[in-house]
Amino acid sequence: MQPLAQLDREAWRFINSVSVITVCVDGVVNAMSAEWCAPVSLKPPLIGVFVGEERFTRPLIERAATFGVSLLAEDQAWIGRACGRYSGRAVNKIEAFRIPIEPAHYIEAPLIAGAAAQFECRVVDRRAYGSHLLVVGEPLRAVGNPAKRAIAYSRGRFYALGTEIPVDESVLEAQLLEGERR
Ligand SMILES: Cc1cc2nc3c(=O)[nH]c(=O)nc-3n(C[C@H](O)[C@H](O)[C@H](O)COP(=O)(O)O)c2cc1C
DSSP states (O other), X not given: OOOOSXXXXXXXXXXXXXXXXEEEETTEEEEEEESSEEEEETTTTXXXXXXXXXXXXXXXXXXXXXXXXEEOBGGGHHHHHHHHHSOTTTOOHHHHTTOOEEOOSSSSSOEETTOSEEEEEEEEEEEEETTEEEEEEEEEEEEEOTTOOBEEEETTEEEEOOOOOXXXXXXXXXXXXXXXXX
């Protein structure tokens, strides 16, 4: 069996949250949108982000000892677009788009103010997988804003979370009991 040379775009139906990764290296500050940013461990808490090789962020995060993760809220999709369409190579996104930032407590890079959650991470590992570099960070500080709801991103569009789908646990339990009896 051959690995796929290219993925069918129709198969690409992943739904992710939207984070803004902030870095500060030698006084250069940059913010990049990342949908491929997720927890990788609970004990200890670890967060991983995949950074493409063409990103301005890439050489910065290759050298950074720390980075920020701000999980965008419903009123912040425009920040996800601004930090995900434009490169820090060409423009200072934070200044040009007046991205609301606030200083972090333990890291040099700022955080996105008003985000649904913020994490200040210390880099504990880096590993390249094809085009993307996985950078794993240990949060030194993590805060959630209960007044804000995180957003979703899929196939180039931003979404607010929709209706909860109820799952009837009792049906599963009944099936389990029935299976045990068989
Ligand atoms: C919502 C959204 C999510 C994105 N997720 C990622 C991601 O997880 N990893 C990545 O390398 N690029 C991702 N991108 C693309 C980068 O954010 C984009 O190329 C950006 O311009 C890079 O900025 P930089 O050159 O300043 O680093 C995403 C773009 C958008 C709009």
